[in-house]
Amino acid sequence: MKLHAKTLAGLEDLVAQDMNQAGATEVVVGRRGVSCEADLKAMYHLCLHSRFVLRVLRYLTEFNAKNPDDLYRQSARFAWEDLIPLDGTFVVDATVHSEVFTHDHFAALRLKDAVVDRFRGKTGQRPSIDRVRPDVRLHLHIAGNKVTLSVDATGAPLSHRGYRPPKAKAPLNEVLAAGLLALSGWRPGTPLIDPMCGSGTFSTEAALWASGLPVQAGRRQFAFMKWSDFDAGAWREIRDESMHGVKPVETLIWASDNHPGAIRQTRHSLEEADVDGMVQVSQADFFNLRPPTESGVVVMNPPYGERLDPGDVVGMYEGIGDRLKFNWTGFEAWVISSNEEALKRVGLRPHKRIPVFNGALPCKWVGFQMYKGKKSDQHKRPSQ
Numbered sequence: 001m002k003l004h005a006k007t008l009a010g011l012e013d014l015v016a017q018d019m020n021q022a023g024a025t026e027v028v029v030g031r032r033g034v035s036c037e038a039d040l041k042a043m044y045h046l047c048l049h050s051r052f053v054l055r056v057l058r059y060l061t062e063f064n065a066k067n068p069d070d071l072y073r074q075s076a077r078f079a080w081e082d083l084i085p086l087d088g089t090f091v092v093d094a095t096v097h098s099e100v101f102t103h104d105h106f107a108a109l110r111l112k113d114a115v116v117d118r119f120r121g122k123t124g125q126r127p128s129i130d131r132v133r134p135d136v137r138l139h140l141h142i143a144g145n146k147v148t149l150s151v152d153a154t155g156a157p158l159s160h161r162g163y164r165p166p167k168a169k170a171p172l173n174e175v176l177a178a179g180l181l182a183l184s185g186w187r188p189g190t191p192l193i194d195p196m197c198g199s200g201t202f203s204t205e206a207a208l209w210a211s212g213l214p215v216q217a218g219r220r221q222f223a224f225m226k227w228s229d230f231d232a233g234a235w236r237e238i239r240d241e242s243m244h245g246v247k248p249v250e251t252l253i254w255a256s257d258n259h260p261g262a263i264r265q266t267r268h269s270l271e272e273a274d275v276d277g278m279v280q281v282s283q284a285d286f287f288n289l290r291p292p293t294e295s296g297v298v299v300m301n302p303p304y305g306e307r308l309d310p311g312d313v314v315g316m317y318e319g320i321g322d323r324l325k326f327n328w329t330g331f332e333a334w335v336i337s338s339n340e341e342a343l344k345r346v347g348l349r350p351h352k353r354i355p356v357f358n359g360a361l362p363c364k365w366v367g368f369q370m371y372k373g374k375k376s377d378q379h380k381r382p383s384q
Contacts, residue, residue, distance in 0.1 A: 002036070002037055003035065004034070004057045004059065005033060005035075006032065006054045006057065008054070008175055008179060009031070009356060010179065010354060011179040015050060016029050016034050018049065018050040019036045024042045024046070025037045040231050043056060044239075047222055048215075048217075049214045049215065050158070051182075051208075051215040053158050054157050055154050056154050057139050057152055059148065060083075061078055062147065063147050065145055068107065071114075071142075072110045072114045073114075076117060076118045080119065083228070084119075086125055088135035089129065089135045089136070090115065090128075090129065091137055092108040093137060093138070094139075100144075112129070115138075136151060136223070136226070137223060138151055138152075155221055156221075159174045161208075162219070162273075163269045163273040164201075164272075165199050165265040168265055169198075170198075171199040172198075172358065173358075176358060178209070178215070180336060180365055181206060184332070184334045184365070185297075187209075188210035188251045190251070190296060190297055191254075191295065192253045192296060192299065193296055193297070194254065195254075195289055197255040197256060199262065199265040199268075200262075200269040200281075203269075203270065204270055204275065206253050208273055210248060210250075210253070210278060211275055211278065212249065213246055214242045214243070217243065253279045254280045255270075255280070258283065258284065259283075266281055267281055280292075286323065289327075297331065298328060298332070298333040301336050304338045304363075305342060314341075314342060314345050316342075317339075317343065317345040317346050318345045322347070329372050333368045334368075335365075336363050336364070336365050337364065337366075338358065338361040346368065352366070352367040
């Protein structure tokens with residue numbers, strides 16, 4: 001069967017690696033998504049293990065449609081009764097890039113009508129719509145005249161790990177945080193310092209990785225469990241092998257923030273993820289913080305400036321650079337920000353700049369290496 005895994009911009013190659021590890025074939029990297037051929041076991045493995053995937057879709061059918069009525073007619077030919085239980089629920093998500101189909105909602109409505117009318121014609125009854133927790137989530141994708149119909153294998157997005165505090169302010173998406181860690185080159189076993197931890201997403205994702213457990217080990221429901229071809233034995237085999245082969249990697253992880261509310265949220269995240277014993281948490285101001293070890297990776301998600309005076313933002317980023325220069329020699333530091341001008345004020349020559357998105361904001365994930373030796377080899381004067 002053909003699968004398509006949705007992800008965030010910049011993380012596609014990481015997803016492709018996960019697909020290969022799961023045993024998928026014909027892996028093709030696209031924009032914010034990766035496609036492959038896979039059997040059920042490979043799909044189960046991907047859903048259980050990949051920390052970089054948002055959703056996994058299973059292709060159902062493709063065809064060309066000239067207009068909305070054509071979309072309806074051709075969609076009604078598909079055997080929806082083999083996919084959706086009569087007493088079950090479904091919903092349609094639509095993504096449309098077409099001059100013929102100008103409204104996502106109308107296209108989704110025509111597909112919904114086709115499904116319902118086929119059921120009525122076959123059984124005299126119809127399944128219900130549930131937009132919040134449907135049994136089956138259908139995906140309609142239209143590019144020009146090409147229509148692709150898929151079914152969601154995951155249910156709730158895989159980024160919903162279940163540990164996020166309910167009142168967290170502007171937290172990083174869990175998939176983004178895991179992806180940024182991977183893109184930085186950090187791996188379990190390397191000390192990690194999260195000195196502006198906020199709600200603790202970086203630290204929690206790092207601890208989950210170091211635990212050796214599948215990232216979705218705590219999840220009990222996936223949408224594929226309600227499919228007619230769900231193989232409960234194969235699923236148990238994949239899950240049992242993953243759980244029995246757990247090998248934690250001893251990793252020093254420190255999380256700190258100068259706000260007590262952030263510390264409470266971080267502790268909540270770690271406890272909900274059942275990794276609170278793996279991270280040292282303390283209230284501390286980064287600008288007074290001393291390195292807890294001689295080397296490691298520092299990850300930071302400082303304010304971007306939307307709610308701060310421009311002068312305050314410049315001063316903060318200059319302060320980050322000064323602190324890194326003179327107190328964190330031997331470390332590698334990574335900073336994510338949408339504020340290009342502020343990033344320049346860090347005053348260190350980046351060795352890598354990776355474009356990513358934090359929500360709708362285009363950002364850069366910027367790496368700085370604090371080598372031991374001449375500071376002139378690593379510093380640059382910011383443009384005035």
